[in-house]
Amino acid sequence: MTMTSGPETPVAQPVLPALPGIDPAARVLVIKHSAFGDVILALGPMKAIRLAHPLGRVTLLTTKPYAGLLEASGLFDEIWIDDRPRLFQLGAIGRLRRRLNDAGFDRVYDLQTSDRSSRYYRLFRKPRPDWSGIAPGCSHPHANPGRDHMHTVERQAEQLAMAGIPRVPAPDLSFLRADLTSFDLPMRFALLVPGGAAHRPGKRWPPQQYAETARLLADQGIVPILLGTRAEADAIRAVTAAEPRAMSFEGRTSFAEIAALARRAAVAVGNDTGPMHLIAAVGCPSLSLFSAESDPVLTRPRGPRASWLRADRLADLPVSDVSKAIRRLLDL
Known part of the structure; x- marks a missing residue:
């Protein structure tokens, strides 16, 4: 049995000094599809991304079950629902390609790091945006061959550190309140x-x-x-x-x-x-x-x-x- 720590913090987002190599006003895309537990674990990295780009527009690409939860977090300016088209659904893939390119993203943080989300890198026209993830050829790869043997929290923290974000806070769920x-x-x-x-x-x-x-x-x-x-x-x-x-x-x-x-x-x-x-x-x-x-x-x-x-x-x-x-x- 082990015990771990991670104190709650307020949801307000302070404007911090710019990190080296990070544009605080960048147009940012965060990719996180599922599953529920992984979404909760990703709230810390999501907050770190928001803090790194306090003047930017941060968009989340997620799946429908978690859109409401993540919208309530206040970490995103816009939330897109990904229907996750199959490879043979060429029309849906084309619409996703156009939407991604028309948004003019400067940087993408792929927190899903699946085969699917990595394929999305190829949907962008060249020059492609800066990309943090494991897509072949991306600008900021999580270049640790042992990444699959790391807990999700440490893996995503290291991924963001390699992309220029050195600190990841604990998940903050203070926005989730209810009358019981x-x-x-x-x-x-x-x-x-x-x-x-x-x-x-x-x-x-x-x-x-x-x-x-x-x-x-x-x-x-x-x-x-x-x-x-x-x-x-x-x-x-x-x-x-x-x-x-x-x-x-x-x-x-x-x-x-x-x-x-x-x-x-x-x-x-x-x-x-x-x-x-x-x-x-x-x-x-x-x-x-x-x-x-x-x-x-x-x-x-x-x-x-x-x-x-x-x-x-x-x-x-x-x-x-x-x-x-x-x-x-x-x-x-």
Whole structure:
């Protein structure tokens, strides 16, 4: 188990002295498509880019699920939705090419660094804008052959350092606020996140273990609250059926409401899934559970009181180990 830190900071953007080689008034494009946890981890780099170009126009190219969240961050002047056209959709690719070139970007920060986003480099006419990423031939490559073995936070910080931005702050989620009066919350509660990607069941701790954990929490006067979408209803309902003192917020919470709940929760336990990144980033004492299907060294949530446990098969992770880790977090 490890603990990491990353204090929250105000969302206001101070105008800092220009960095060497950085045009503070540049027209900038930031590319970040998904997934939810990666978007949360990228908020620090996004803020660093905004601070580096305080007088410029910063545009974000993202996917629809995260547009509202990232617009609320206040870090961007404009947000474009990328429909991610396939290679055979020549008309859609042509429209994207025209839009990219007509915007007159001076610099691009590719925080997705996927095959797709790297291909976008070739959509620009020559001379192409300065480009931070891994696209072959780009002006500011992240030239570290070990980049795939770095945690996302350190990898993106090093990428930006190689592009002339030496400091990356922790993710700032102070913009995510919500009124929780309609939830009728108990005095003391814990958040449980038993869901995750449906196509990767090996990343889920079994519902019966969550139910036993919920019982142990309830016995201590800490009401378990289950979070998740309608697609995760089976896991959530299995827990609430086994432990009737648990509450289900299935399908009821926005990103802002999850953040607000996390700020008030005594502790949170969940699988390696996006909401745990948000919960950890706002400072909730949190425990993320990993199987052999993902590596916490590379992808774990970061936050001032974030921790993790890993078992090759999550079904083999004992409730006693999780309970011990929860007690440690409650004692912080």
